[in-house]
Amino acid sequence: MKRRSPHPLLLLLATLGLVAAACGSPGQAAGPGDERSLILATTTSTQDSGLLEELLPAFTADTGWQVKPIAVGTGQALELGRRGEVDVLLVHAPPAEKKLVATGTTGRRLLVMHNDFVLVGPATDPAGIRDEAAADALGGIAGARQLFVSRGDDSGTEKKELALWEQAGISPSGGWYQSTGQGMAATLRVASEKRGYTLTDRATFLALRDTLDLEVLVEGDPGLLNPYHVIEMTTAAGDSVREEGAAAFADWLVSARAQKIIAGFGVREYGRPLFVPDAGKSVSELTS
Amino acid sequence: MDVLGEGIADALRLLVTGDSGTCQITLLTLRVSATATLVALAAGLPLGALVALRRFPGRRIALAAANTGMGMPPVVMGLFVTVLLWRSGPLGAFGLLYTPTAMIIAQAAIATPVVTALVAAALQQVDPDFGTQMAALGATRLRAFGALLVEARLPLLAAGMAGFGAVVSEVGAAMMVGGNIEGQTRVLTTAAVLATSRGEFALAIAFGMVLLGLAFAVNLGLTLAAQRRSTQPRAAR
Incomplete structure (x- = not known):
């Protein structure tokens, strides 16, 4: 009798099965129970820097709340x-945050941490702005008509940039x-590819x-502080808001444990912390 | 230029060592895109057949709509699905946004016009006398339709593969409705985008290589299956 070679579809299934087996665990992602799951909207900086990946697993371990972070x-x-x-x-645009608070849809708004903005540009610094005050530096870039790359995405960083331009009167x-x-x-x-400046x-x-x-060209200007606040939403914003989860997350972020994680984040890799923990302080007490 | 070589080496390392994160992302990618393709086939096959074989008012408009849908930017579809699934949206009560289910919905919506248009094209290709012949042979409509599907199996398979290719490679909708959440909705494309924005270019390329390998494995299996079925009966006869 003629031996039939195995059907290619079976081969395909077997291959995929092998991949699944090699992965050790069943392919199903551990779906969070909807009971204790909350959605966090935060900025790209907390995700791109890697901070979220340090904070969220610890929060889940401590409280049992699963978090879906949307950066x-x-x-x-x-x-x-x-x-x-x-x-x-978890956001960083105080004037816009205050507008949101004024709508009456929020709960507590707590200072969590800060870092600072810096003006960066090519090492050759064609506009000659090194070590100037932030607004003067922007004036210099505009005066020399050197390339400035803006986020243009209504982010906290862009809001800060626009405020600085306004300060510079441009x-x-x-x-x-x-x-x-x-x-x-x-x-x-x-900015790097086009040899431009950016905030x-x-x-x-x-x-x-x-x-x-x-390279960092301008830093340390008090106007360049970048405070991050956690803001709880309430059911005044929408019926489905999980106030309990929001409160658990806000409480945890200002707890000693979370503040310690923030203080240590980046020390090993960059030799200095990327964020400064600020729980309990007010923005006016901050210095970079 | 080292980045490319590093990326390929990284991809091999991730595959060989069975890195658990990469595996999980790969399996989720496969699960979401394969399910979405099946849903799209289930919807697109009858729709395409209807448009290709029946005469009804607005048929050409439906065909043009399906052809337009083939070029629908995934990010637009993602936006529609996002708004539908918002808590304040019409389907908000199900709490589906930022879940794999949401990604399947969006990807199925992206693939359905592709499948529909290609199925319609495939069935219209078949000799128009085919139906008459089958009827002359005394086949019921259902049998005739079954024979038509067998006759057009290669282009039909191409429709399925095009649908799969469209969804497994898209990033806009997956990012928007899935949210790129680690361990839950991160797929190969969104993982590559994140790795890129973190400056981990080699890792991003590694994800790209894994994606290519995955798409190739699926398409190779389907192609072999189709070629075999199309050559074997002749050999047997």
Whole structure:
């Protein structure tokens, strides 16, 4: 009798089965019980820097709450909060945050940590802005019509950038001012490739420094502080908001354990912490 | 340029060592995209057959709509599905946003027009007299339709593969409705985007290589199966 070779579809199934077996565990992702699961809207900087991956597993271990982190620009995070699509926010745009609080849809708003913004650019510094005050530096870039790359995505960083331009009395436009509409990492990449200047949070810059052709040119200006707040949403924003989960997350972020994780984050890799824990302080007490 | 070589080496290392994170991402990718393709086939096969074989008012418009849908940007579909699944949206009560189910819904919606249009094209290719012949042979409509599917199996398979290819490789909708959550909704494409934005280019390329390998394995299996069925009966006769 003629031996039949195995059917290719069976082979395919067997191969995929082998992959699954090699992975050791069944392919099903451990789906979080919907009972204790909350949605966090946060900024790209907390994800791109890797901080979230340190914080969230510890939070889940401590409280049993599963977290779905959605990393978007601060503008979108605030809007998702206002619509009640998410339960809690970790964001960095104080003026816009205060507007959200004024809508009456939020619970507590607590200071968690800060880092600072820095102006980065090519080492040759064609606009000659090194070590100037932030607003003066922007004035110098505009005056020299050197390329400035903006986030343009309504993020906390862009809001800060626009506030600095306003402070400098300039409304930036023209070929030297380009907007990427993307996250911090992508924008840094564009600035690096095109030899332009950009405003970045220090954490993302440090995390990516080795892959960029950019240097910190302006830092330490008090106007460049970058405070992060956790904001609880309430059912006033939407019926499905999980206030209990939001409260658990906010409480945990300002707890000694979370603050210690934040203080130690990045020390091993970058020789200095990427964020400074600030629980219990107010923004006016901060210094970079 | 070292990045490319490093990426390929990384991909091999991730595959050989059975890195648990990569495995989990790969399996989720396969599960989401394969399920979405099956759903798209279940919807697109009858729809495509209807458009190809029956005459009804608005048929050409339906065909044009399906052809347009083939070019629908995934991110637009992702946005529609996101708004539908929002807590405040019409399907919000199910709490599906940022779950694999949401990704399957979005990807099935992306693949269905692709499958529909290609199925319609495949069935229209078959000799128009085919149905008449089958009827002359005394076949029932159902039998005739079954024979038609067998006749057009290669282009039909191509429709399925195109649907799978469209969803396994798209990132816009997967990112938007899935949220790229580690261990839950992170698939190969979104993992590659995240690795890129973190400056881990070699890892990003490794994810890309795994994705290519996965797509190739699936398509190779399907192609072999189809070629075999199309050559074997002749050999047996």
